[in-house]
Amino acid sequence: MIESTFPILEVADMQRALAFYRDALGGVVVYSYPPDGEGEPVYVSLSTGATSMGIGLTESPLPPGNVMLWFYVDDVDRVTTHLTGHGANVIEGPVDQPWGERTALITDPFGTRLHLAAAISAPPDEE
Incomplete structure (x- = not known):
């Protein structure tokens, strides 16, 4: 049934989330939507060592x-x-x-x- 799973955090400020999870914690962006150069990301997937996680932009703070x-x-x-x-x-x-x-x-x-x-x-x- 399930092949894999990973968490997706919903955040209201993508740049602040990237500053924390990518820059401060060392995650590596492996996917971004929209692609680089086509606007600010609304979703990114990060490699975090042997695992991965997603960060999704939400319209309202949760x-x-x-x-x-x-x-x-x-x-x-x-x-x-x-x-x-x-x-x-x-x-x-x-x-x-x-x-x-x-x-x-x-x-x-x-x-x-x-x-x-x-x-x-x-x-x-x-x-």
Whole structure:
């Protein structure tokens, strides 16, 4: 049935979203509509490491929904600090978790929750 899935964030300000997800977080635009040179984009698809996500322009501002994005990063503390300089708000600062990851919870400039995580040790053995 399902071959793949990916999130699409609806935002009221595409340039601000690109400044956060492309420029600050390092996503790579792999598709834009309309194509470059034919007007401001109303939809972009970003490569985000081994996954992808879309960003779609909406006519009216939407309140944040029940979406949370989880990003594995190389350094949770550094990325948290970097993204706060680009409009993110820290909900939970970086902390070591008992399952072997360091995580932080932030929101993007639109209120969407993002968990940042990095492995700090091997995961515990499953019983």
